[in-house]
Amino acid sequence: MRFVPGSKWVVAALFFVALAIPLLTDNSYYLNMLIMVFIWSIAVSGMNIIAGYAGQLSLAHAGFFGIGAYTLGLLMVKAQMSFLVSLAVSVVLTGMVGAVVGMISLRLKGHYFAIFSLCMGVILSLVIEKWESLTEGVRGLLGIPVPKIGSVEFSTLTSQYYLILFFFVLAMFVNRQIIHSLVGRTFISIRNSEELAESLGIHAMKSKMLAFVYSTVLAGLAGALYAGYLRFLGPEIASIEHAFEMLLYLLVGGIGTLWGPVVGTALVMTLMQWLQSWQDYRMIIFGPILVLIVMFLPHGIMGAFAQLKKNQPSVLPDTTDDKNRGIERGVNDRRLAGGESDA
């Protein structure tokens, strides 16, 4: 392909396709699949902010997804609150729990943070499972009412599709704004070197807290939308397996790229559906694929795509972040080849 259209146009085109899909098909299988992709993409893009941009690998995000989901479910079932208020409360509450967890866990660095966040994830999922008087435990939370905003009822699959598409687009838009802002650059600077960031006057802890809380807010939003869509919750949604699934989506799509979370989620979820008849054996396929991706495509599909575009001389340089990830690798490679001593 000689001509690579600008990424802006691709995004705009995909957006219109997404808008038009319910008009083109009423196949509930496809719509359900897309809704799930949107929901998990929101959560994975949150994980991407803290892990991909700020460089702190958090494995607690299934727990925050669970908090968002259960908060919405409980408020609507047990407190009969309206959908929008419950949604807002779930997001805020998830962020508040995120702030507390972040304050403790972000004191640790590197692998220690990842291990600690894994433990936090396990604790959160245990709380949801064992606190039966509140969450109904393994029986599950049944009978979440149909989401309603004003007089509009989101009872059909198509209306749910548009509701969730709206929040998906909103989340991606905010992500984009953050990533291209000075705040996003402080995240990246911390990923590169916390010490260097601090010697520029950046308060590393504050920035990491901001990234962490925002990422938990996205996980909570995704969870709340999930609860409003499925209208049934079981404690397994907060389980640690989901955190690893999210990490898989992120690594396949491209960690530290804006669209990686979406691409990875869509691709892996579709593959998993195809391989569903294989059930337990599918991890035998995914394991080696993941190893190969980490070895040969460390920045996932979007990272590799950016690298390809970079090597294509007909494309003018642009400063989107996706692309520069590729350049970073190039530079590092050159350094290994002894580029340090040049003048």
Added chain:
Amino acid sequence: MLKLIDVTVKYGSSTALHSVNLEVNQGELVVLLGANGAGKSTIFRTISGLLKPVSGQVAFMGQSIGGWSPDRIVKAGIVQCPEGRNLFPEMSVLKNLTLGAYIHRKDKAGIARSLQNIYELFPVLYEKKEQPAGSLSGGQQQMVAIARALMARPKLLLLDEPSVGLAPLIVEQMFKTIEKINRDGTSVLLAEQNAFAALQIARRGYVIENGHLVLEGARETLCDNEEVRRAYIGA
């Protein structure tokens, strides 16, 4: 302006600095000479708050800053330009520079003025401002590192081995620029192994060995000192 009094720093149980006394006066350009691993970077990291001294006092402009957080020290006016052209390689030169002005992020006009000054000091950075910093040559990367530190408008600039890995001609230009930065009103503490080049622009200096400051004095004293000549100048 900056005063270190009996500062001792440890990494775990091993002592990296033994009661160091060091002073930089307003407007001065002071050089800190020492071999690899002598403790130059440790002194810098202590001054900029990345390391906490176990004993002794760090004072800046009359205030004790020992134990302050790094960002507070940057706001107080001490900015470090770390060793080894520590840039954000995937970001453009301009983005690297604006990150340097992080503490002034609300002052858009001030940042624009600083950028103007930087481009006058390093015209080549204006030409390269949209390029990823990692794609520049070694000398240009060092310019970005110094320029990024200047964007914070420091009162005292800590330069950690700006000449490392650069060709002699580039080193000479680099030191001329450092001299100019100092003339324009920024006090400079310069850590160097390249004593010959450093002593041409500094008035005063210290020599550090194994975490001890072993010698201090005016340029002439250091240049005439047999040991300095043998160890650092090679004459």
